[in-house]
Amino acid sequence: MTAPHRIVFANEKGGTGKSTTAVHVAVALAYQGARVAALDLDTRQKTFYRYCENRADTQERRRIALPGPVFDICHGDTVEQLEEEAARIGEGMDYLLFDTPGRDDPFARHVAASADTLVTPMNDSFVDFDLIGQVDAESFKVRKLSFYAELIWEARIKRSRATIEQQKREMDWVVVRNRTGYTDARNQRRIDDALTELSKRVGFRAVQGLSERVVYRELFPSGLTLLDKGHLGELGTSHLVARQELRNLVGNLNLPIPQHPEGEQARTATTKMVEPA
């Protein structure tokens, strides 16, 4: 049995859209028929866990099937315990997602370094950009890599030198631009230019994420997502665009396509909380 593909949502800066993006990607993959597991490492805020918990409640209350991940919160105190939990929840899964807290945290570092796909959401702002690189005040040219970019760089070098085949996997680092559409064109262009320059130096890809929409904040209590057609009530046509945005994002993550034996497609996988041991 091969290990699940690890998708890690991380950015040491808080409030950049990690949890929102993680939930939507998890649900989108489940809708595609993939087997998805998720561990929330943000044991203080538990946004991802709470979102899925709300989703599982809605599923039961309305007696509907809502595709989604098998999810849990991280209970471990050490990296070894975290890996044991990951092995347990990830068994037989296609994808294992990790949502991480928006601060420097040893578990977040560990899973970021072990990601197959590292997803770093950021808003179109140099405040968020600062976490990856510092720009010159006059020219907006990239001056220096941040501590975080260095960290990922080192993790990749370490992995490329690993002797164990499993640890040798390459990491695809994807910077996802979240909450787009509210900054002016000039600011957006400066960020574009700085990101392009930095992506070459650090080795990430920048892709378009979710645009700024009130609906992303409003769906949390029900745990629903834009993909849950038929359960959302009247939403209007702008949500068709939003749904397409999400599909494009998932497509741009370039994830490996799961290979299921005939008849084993997990089409009915619904959001499920891990039972306490």
Ligand SMILES: Nc1ncnc2c1ncn2[C@@H]1O[C@H](COP(=O)(O)OP(=O)(O)OP(=O)(O)O)[C@@H](O)[C@H]1O
């Ligand atoms: N595309 C969007 N449109 C509108 N609001 C959004 C969008 N993405 C995220 N938000 C809102 O921004 C806030 C922060 O998002 P989220 O909790 O996903 O970020 P985070 O990076 O997980 O934060 P933390 O670092 O605190 O864990 C939330 O109130 C969320 O509802």
Ligand SMILES: [Mg+2]
């Ligand atoms: Mg979060």
